[in-house]
Amino acid sequence: MSLLFEEIDSQDSPLGEISLRKRRIPTFGDRDIYEVKLGEEFLMSSMFVDAEEALSDLGLAQVKGENLSVVVGGLGLGYTAVAALKDPRIKELLVVDALETVISWHQKELVPLGKVLNEDSRNRYVLGSFFDLATAPETGFDPTSNGKKFDAILLDIDHSPTEFLNPSNAGFYTTDNLTLMAEQLKPNGVFAMWSQNPPEDNFIALLGTVFNQVDAHLVSFFNPFQGKDSTNSVYVCVKN
Known part of the structure; x- marks a missing residue:
């Protein structure tokens, strides 16, 4: 196998075959690039992590207080979770993922940030x-503590609020279901969400039916394949 490409693991999942790959692109030197594919679709790459980190940075910047309890929806390659753990106020971080394979990649440290997450006692x-737990506030996100409330919920699963990793996720983006999720936030708690697309006015209006403060941030980062900047979005909402 070429040293420029390696398939580290490939497993069946409820959503289809999911694979973890590592490659090097000579133009970028001795840099390992990790990629996750679902079927033939690229889900994430370590080439582009600025917006995933900004999801934590922008979301947590709006959270007041200390000893924070935070949920991250979607583990991915771990960049949002690790960025959150850089905030010294974090007391505990629950990282929710529907795919056992993705969690095992981190537990086995097949991805670079697995070691960081495994060594931090605040991480679980x-x-x-995520969507089932988000809409069941009587039990909630923490399997050890029914009905627990959190200071922040950070979501990075779907491509955007209108482009879904799984078609069944579409039902989450309603006033009723967002309200159920918001019940799991403490007063002045924050919900933040990543999107690959520019801010969408219809989604901002929807968030406004649940949260009293809604901001949309455009996050720019250099795309070496295009030789110019690309953008993602981060929505940040504050509960009453």
Whole structure:
């Protein structure tokens, strides 16, 4: 196998075959680039992590207080979770992912940030559907503490609020279901969400039916494949 490409793991999942790959692109020197694919679709790459980190930075910047309890929806390659753990106010971080394979990549340290997450006692992996847990506030995100409330919920699963990793996720983006999720936030708690697309006015209006403060941030980062900047979005909402 070429040293420029390696498939580290490939497993069946409820969403289809998911694979972890590592490659090097000679133009970028001795830099390992990790990629996750679902079927033939690229889900994430370590080439582009600025917006994933900004999801934590922008979301947590709006949270007041100390000893924070935070949920990250979607583990991915771990960049949002690790960025959150850089905030010294974090007391505990629950990282929710529906795919056991993705969690195992981190537990086995097949991805670079697995070691960072495993060595931080504040971090805990939760195997489950974020969307199912988000809309069941009587039990909630923490399997050890029913009905627990959090200071922030950071979501990075779907490509955007209108482009879904799984078609069944579409039902989450309603006033009723966002309200159920917001019940799991403490007063002045924050919900933040990543999107690959520019801010969408219809989604901002929807968030405004649940949260009293809604901001949309455009995050720019250099795309070496295009030789210019690309953008993602981060929505940040504050509960009453």
